[in-house]
Amino acid sequence: MKLSWHARGAATAERMRRLMQLRGVTPNGHPLWRPPETGRVENLHPHYHMIFAEPWARSRPATYSKAGRMGLTKARGRPWTDNEILRLRKVYPRGTREEIIAAFPDRTWAAIAKAANSRGIYRAPRPLKPTGNRVLDQILERARERNVSMIELDQEAKRKGYFSKRKWKHGRLDHTAHFRAVAFLGGNLRSKWTGTPNPNLRRRPPKRRGYENKAVAA
Numbered sequence: 001m002k003l004s005w006h007a008r009g010a011a012t013a014e015r016m017r018r019l020m021q022l023r024g025v026t027p028n029g030h031p032l033w034r035p036p037e038t039g040r041v042e043n044l045h046p047h048y049h050m051i052f053a054e055p056w057a058r059s060r061p062a063t064y065s066k067a068g069r070m071g072l073t074k075a076r077g078r079p080w081t082d083n084e085i086l087r088l089r090k091v092y093p094r095g096t097r098e099e100i101i102a103a104f105p106d107r108t109w110a111a112i113a114k115a116a117n118s119r120g121i122y123r124a125p126r127p128l129k130p131t132g133n134r135v136l137d138q139i140l141e142r143a144r145e146r147n148v149s150m151i152e153l154d155q156e157a158k159r160k161g162y163f164s165k166r167k168w169k170h171g172r173l174d175h176t177a178h179f180r181a182v183a184f185l186g187g188n189l190r191s192k193w194t195g196t197p198n199p200n201l202r203r204r205p206p207k208r209r210g211y212e213n214k215a216v217a218a
Helices: 003-023 036-043 061-067 082-093 097-103 108-117 134-145 150-159 176-185 210-215
Strands: none
Touching: 061 108, 082 097, 082 108, 097 108, 134 150, 134 176, 150 176
16 A cells, blocks of 8 residues: 555545544534533542533433543453453363363353453354254254254245254154255165064055955945
């Protein structure tokens, strides 16, 4: 970037400041703070109820923001150092809550969680509970690896809440939904024949048609 660009930016900023002083408003149309207003905030801070007791043309958020920009309010917490961030990346994803708090004794759990989430550091997901069905367990594990939500699986399987509401817990497995979910996740289902039929399965006799029954009766 050329230095002339910086010079242009500085000149433009100076012209805007002069224009705001001349017009008395910001580019967004908000009136500039006058010395009596800033003096009132400085003298009555932190008793905001006394500031708003008399007629006041500023909103509460604007007054709080101005007090912060004037240096009247305290900073929210101590900034995080590089060593603390490295320690946070190491401990926060898989450590227990007690271990994390012990690693940062001067921080609260809310402050630790906020600092981690703002930096893209998240807790590792809990291990999946087995459902008792091997195919379904593999579908859920694959969906977690691909960052696919259960709602997306329902949409692809054309089922209303089968995966998101865990309807398989009621004892009815939807094999069509399993087949569509496996295909969506990039897999396929295969059958493995053992060669010996299961003796516990009873084979139903074929149904006879109506004319056959009449012929037998005749």
